[in-house]
Amino acid sequence: MKDVAERAGVSESAVSFALNGRPGVSESTRERVRSVAEELGWRPSTAARALSGEGAATVGLVLARPARTLGVEPFFLQLVSGVQQVLAERRLGLLFQVVEDVAAECAMYEHWWAEHRVDGVLLVDPRAEDPRPDVLASLGLPGVVVGGTESRQGLSSVWIDDAGAMASVAEYLHALGHQRITHVAGLPELAHTQRRMASLRSEAERLDLPHVRSLTTDYSDAEGAAVTRRLLDEPDPPTAVVYDNDVLAAAGVAAAAERRLPVPARLSIVSWEDSVLCRMVHPWLTALARDPLALGRVAAEELTRLLDGAPARTAGVPVPRLVVRESTAHPPGG
Amino acid sequence: MKDVAERAGVSESAVSFALNGRPGVSESTRERVRSVAEELGWRPSTAARALSGEGAATVGLVLARPARTLGVEPFFLQLVSGVQQVLAERRLGLLFQVVEDVAAECAMYEHWWAEHRVDGVLLVDPRAEDPRPDVLASLGLPGVVVGGTESRQGLSSVWIDDAGAMASVAEYLHALGHQRITHVAGLPELAHTQRRMASLRSEAERLDLPHVRSLTTDYSDAEGAAVTRRLLDEPDPPTAVVYDNDVLAAAGVAAAAERRLPVPARLSIVSWEDSVLCRMVHPWLTALARDPLALGRVAAEELTRLLDGAPARTAGVPVPRLVVRESTAHPPGG
DNA sequence: TCACCGGTTGACATCGATGTCAGCCGCGGC
């Protein structure tokens, strides 16, 4: 900074004023200082800035998953990519951490906040009984819950209409004539799993479909295949299965193929997540398409709003759209 | 820190001495200070530490990929997970950034370094003509090239034996009786793509196989399928195809299925990357299994060595192992 | 002639740690 001041022929104070857009310098000086800083490749030290109360210019994101179940879904990296499109404009960095479980995630927040490493965090995979919002609230650490429903305790939320999406899937399958529908869900403790299950139950009631149910899994291809095999061995197997993500759905297709059960002639399949995976299996999967990039962008925008001192609120992203491909049809004899 | 000093009944200097393992305090005081700090949940502000010459306690990782081709492979998140297992021990954070291209990646390094945001970086996807090592060297920013071959310009490397792995695949297919082998490779500018292609060429010469070649793609399922279709339409199609990653291989299987070409009876398929994808397609894919977690761990260890002042060097990870499943067999009539 | 103005300076405090250094206290040995 001293160098910049010297080269521009002004004082250090003037440099600070000029570069932070504060009054006290003329437009011409401001411009000169700016160009000198540019030329010298000078950037303020984040450490020094953070120390003088500007915050760490960093937001945190923790992913709590055991390493082995990590990363088949394109979803996550796309989300991060969207987040960064927004953060980049503000010169905010993203501190990223993979941990084993939620307890470690909470510890991470405490450490980050105690060390002043982050100004705020994005919380993903909200759960039904979730200790994390309480932790953030008690710390006073600003946060946005990605996929949360309401904004409480000073946390913002980005709301995803799982219930509406599930209703649209149920209606679509019902319209095709399906009566026996099974929902192969993900982890039961995740909030969106419970929302989807509840929505399906109420839709089944509304449409008068008694043979509708949800089964939970750990999202792994292994459980997806195992559950599907069990379903197909039943005396009255379902005619349509809705899988909670692309991996489960692809595993389901593979299981059906093992049994030489034609999809969609004998079994319709819907994937709750559209990705290349859905176009890599045969037949191509009918899927709920959402836009993880947009979700990431909205989440990051909400977080920057919070950091700017705005009150917590709930933002929404568009309802997932059902993309009909080859894996759904009328039920046999329907 | 003041609070800790007060609660422990000692001076601030004593606290600093105690917690940084420096002489000047008795073991009993050291222990008392430690426990008070623990109790108060005190952690040193990284900003203040960084400012007084300790470094940012953060390493950087930039992923240069257009958002749409992002994240089908489990590889990347597993790598990150391995990296963090090592970084966590040292209380080092990971600053993660997704950018569009290598130019943006270089700019990122310059910014990070100018802002003192990172102490070192992990460089992934090394290229044949790669500007990035030069940038790091000119900045003096410590770095580890993940998948690099030699350590030059003060950068360490983690070496992956692509050539050896490719040779083992070629030998395996040759032993099965295959003569016409095609390698559907990834991006031509990546260093490992070139290494694999070169290795295949020399193996083909050694084994006297004239009908062997490599074709490059962008790693997308679309190109994987398109290339495979083109291959199968040739008058003398290959009897074995080696795909440079799991996505390409799965797309290849799908393309073969479209043509009703039985795998492996008429076409053998090998995937260069083992993942759940390889067990989600039918038939299950023979694949080269490497261990991204271990790769991440070794890379992070090399980086911490560099940060500790050790000279740059090249470390190695085990050669990928060929896991034989259902997608490879003798060629028709072989 | 003087007060006022915007633009600018230079000196100083602040953030929270590390590093250094003189000096203090009490205990043991010569």
Added chain:
DNA sequence: GCCGCGGCTGACATCGATGTCAACCGGTGA
């Protein structure tokens, strides 16, 4: 009785920015 030493204190500088404040300079209007 004095020296030396381990253990500890307290004051100060340092890192690189931000924030504040009194003062100064040249030009304008009253």
